[in-house]
Amino acid sequence: MNVLLLIAAAFYSIAVLHSILTLLRKRRILVSVSLGSLSIGLIFHTASILGRGMSASRFPLVGMQEAFSFLAWAIVVYYLIAYSLYRVQALSSFLFPLIFIWTLIAAFLPAPQDAPATIRGEWNTWLFPVHTTLILFSYASFFVMFVAGVMYLIQEREIKLKRFGLMFFRLPSLDTCDDISYKSLTIGFVLLTLGIITGMIWGSQRDGRLWHNDPKEIIAAATWLIYLLVMHYRLTAGWRGRRAALLAIAGFALIIFSLVGARYLGGYHAF
């Protein structure tokens, strides 16, 4: 049980509470408290990751616990950057609860005991942190795209069914949801591409082969293909709005599977 992460999660929960309250009442102070506690939580979260890295004397991205923790951290960083640039408060009510749950899970997962053979010793090059960071930040991006997609679908449903309840009033416009979706798709795709490339380079440094038919590699390729499709059809055939949202959900499901399930399929990427 990771104490620092628990503290971070506690602060995130305050952020969640306030961001949900903004659905009911639009007071400026709710937004400030929400962002404030998110930021404080981030400090503890960062401390937890750094601590982990120092105690294991390596980059802390091995195993499910560290991956979860890093992913949640990446999402928070991503959101704060997006907020400072675009002031998108809209996502918070949906994004924060998920960040909180992620962090909580990470706080309770057992930390990996030992670095697996594949990244010990001379293979512990700079490519390892770069590859994993790129991949996880791309996941964070696709996660935001997923949330934007869900929001789009809900709002579209409200408008189509002529239902004008709480959600209709508080959700942002369709264009905004779609815009966030598109921007995070682009960023995520670029990061994923770079991440896969660095991963292949790193892998080939070890045994000369770019591709190992490893489950995680296959899933990563599949994920990359899905998002490539989304990008392509968005640009050419105008697959926006609903279709993009549904694909975002599919792509994200694959990412979750890659994070959680791939280890059970064996292969050398199994951590």
Place this chain on the structure above:
Amino acid sequence: MSIIVVGLSHKTAPVEIRERLAFSNNQIHTALRELVDGRELSEGLIISTCNRVEVVSNAEVAPQQAFNRVSRFLYDYHRLPQASIDNYLYCHSEQSAVKHVFRVASSLDSMVVGEPQILGQVKDAYDMAVEAGTVGRILNQVMQRAFTVAKRIRAETNIASSAVSVSYVAVELANKIFEDLRGKTVFLLGAGEMSELAAKHLLNSGASRMMIATRTFEKAQQLAAEFNAEAVDFVERQQRLSDADIVICSTGAERYVLNPEDIRRALDIRRNRPILIVDISVPRNIDPAIGRLDNVYLFDIDDLQAVVQANLKEREREAAVAESIIDSEVTKLFSRLQAIDIGPTIAALKQHLNDLAVAEFERNRKKLGPLTPEQEQAIRAMLSSITNKVAHPMITHLRESTENGSYSVDVWRKMYHLDEKK
């Protein structure tokens, strides 16, 4: 000091009664001067709109007496028999009066909660009263606070942010689909009051371009000149559809003027950028099957009404929030009013007594003979000490009495003529 409100509104009186008490802008100046005679009422303000007449004043007498004074004035000024419309008048005093003023300014008492005009009307009434010289310390505090509270409520609640008229709803829907109306094109199919109004609102909210197509081309050209828009031949409406982001339709035709195939084609050309179609016509001019297509959002007149209803409900929910904001503001203001009123009075009282003592000293100085500086200082100190001791019980009484009522402050001010010029 006691703040009172006497008046009537659409909630208590029908228009035939309200119009009998209405003041025109020209009349308000003289009316206020007549009303605020400095005897019973020291400050006053009149708000007169088509939905209400309110007289807000600061009275020097007990509320009941003040109410009588104001209603007598209203009857006299409008030459109505005394007490003839008493049933329609309401009276508020003290905190309930301040609360009423806050509620009115924040549009919570309006026919449509959240309407934007009332705040401007109340501000105008305030300005006119200031010009007439009938606004003093107390009303100034109350009204300035009312404006701040109204602003706060508009910012922190949603009572004013949703559309409650059908033509505004089109704008609201457009905002929920397109974040920004800038760069968007409105296509007016057919003319008509409601559709033109909706188009106007859309243009005001940022829409950049407009196309108009009516069944007679001359009419389209006429309207286009008015709106600085482009006139389109009615038969070309399907081709031009792809240029439109928002379509407002009210042609009075007997059959559908647009069908699903037209929309699909337009969407293809637009690469699925969404289209909002508002069909205000009865019978409907747009095939409802279109509503089932992706990236098209179709609303008929019933749907728009449903939005209005939903918004009204939302406003009611928000009004509850606004009421609690107002309650806390009233309490805050009231304790401030009680407090600020003593300060100047106490200072003035002390000053007055001090002046008295010093004046007596100066007057009788000769009889005391030559004085050394120490003696003079000792005498002044003694005078100061006496006046403080005399003033002390008065000041304590003042402070205590403001907790329960407020008349003593003005009693003291009168007793010592603190408000008169020397």
